[in-house]
Amino acid sequence: MRLNGRREIFAYLGKSWRNRAGWRKVRERYGDLIHCEPGNSHVWALSEELDAADKARCLTMTEMLASRAERGEAVAGAVGGYPRKYARLVKALYHSRPSR
Numbered sequence: 001m002r003l004n005g006r007r008e009i010f011a012y013l014g015k016s017w018r019n020r021a022g023w024r025k026v027r028e029r030y031g032d033l034i035h036c037e038p039g040n041s042h043v044w045a046l047s048e049e050l051d052a053a054d055k056a057r058c059l060t061m062t063e064m065l066a067s068r069a070e071r072g073e074a075v076a077g078a079v080g081g082y083p084r085k086y087a088r089l090v091k092a093l094y095h096s097r098p099s100r
Contacts, residue, residue, distance in 0.1 A: 001047045009034070009045050029053075 003009045010017040013026065027034065033049045036042070059067075 003045050003047055003050075004042075006043060009043070009050075012047055012050065 003012050006023060007017045009026065010019075010022070015022050015026070017023075030045065030050060030053060033053055034043050034045045037044075
């Protein structure tokens, strides 16, 4: 789908079109995919190209968890598990109120 202008591009990316710093970041990230008509400042992009660029740059959740597990970081089902879960359990067992 063709996205005409900054507002449509920002709306598709889920960002506010009034943010100038955001537009700078979008131009840096998707600069090769945003087309500009000569003679004026009208820009447009194709949503399929933006999606393809994001898919090429990003990892899936499974890949990210596997890389964390290789480094030994805490992830569900990997080395260490969830540290907050164990901290809550320790707190519940050893810091409970005394019984009357």
